[in-house]
Amino acid sequence: MTIVTRFAPSPNGQLHWGHALSAITAHDLARAELGGRFLLRIEDIDGPRSRPELADEFREDLAWLGLEWEEVPTQGTRIASYAAAAERLRGMGLLYPCACTRAEIAAAAERIGPEGPVYPGTCRHRTGEPEGPVAWRLDVARALERAGPLAWTDAIAGEQRADPLAAGDPVLVRKGLPASYHLAATLDDAADGVTLVTRGMDLFAASHTHRLLQALLDLPVPRWHHHRLLLDAEGKKLAKRRGSKALSDHRRAGEDGRAWAQRLRAGRWPAGISLQNA
Secondary structure, eight states: OOOEEEEOOOOOSBBBBHHHHHHHHHHHHHHSSTOOEEOOOOOOOGGGGGGGGGHHHHHHHHHTTTTTEEEEOOOOGGGHHHHHHHHHHHHHHHHEEOOOOOOHHHHSSSSSTTTEEEOOOTTTOOOOEEEEEEEEEEEEHHHHHHHHEEEEEEEETEEEEEGGGGGOOOOOEOTOOOOOOHHHHHHHHHHHTSEEEEEGGTTTHHHHHHHHHHHHHHOOOOOEEEEOOOEEEOOOOGGGGTTTTTTTHHHHHHHHHHHHHHHHHHTTTOOTOOOOOO
């Protein structure tokens, strides 16, 4: 099977060194095999936070690093497929509307899961039509009854028993937006023929949910490769919202992007940045 990897950034902020590591990892894994393919997919369905002009910045950053890619359709062109998948899951009786706010969930949550406060199921058994905008959540327990035991494989961590219950019932259709990351990324990876889903360890837990969605929607099952994250001087992962320095700042300063890419490959990180412990 030909290896197909992808880098799928959201245009809601500039790329930083963590993105560079992820893109280089996916690129090199694909290029290590004859006929391997490295894809770029722009995940642009984040409403007003999405800034189309940043997609061109991303392309310039990747070229600056010396990477080559094939570009596939953006998420904005695939909204009909998300709606169809959500409707299919509703038809199975697996989605329910939820009007809870993040603050309400945090206040009512009884435990913290791998992705934060675990939704306590407040709206799972409510009857009647909800008022105002709602999100649509997957009833994971009911979905697992339908799908049965599942497993998935990470290239680094090995065989995993799928445990989507640990994170509670995820949102699949967001309030006022066409889909959540869980639904959109799972459908897109299948549509793009991705065989090795390469991303950071911060998304390891999400793969349990994605494996369940693949079973419910009869999608092909890839392998995963979750790499360690780059951390700042405070030991926190690099993030757009934390103001991590943008690749474009280095690019515009005339620095050598290909040389930077080689340093990252060799495990030589920029000043003040370290690699997450294994």
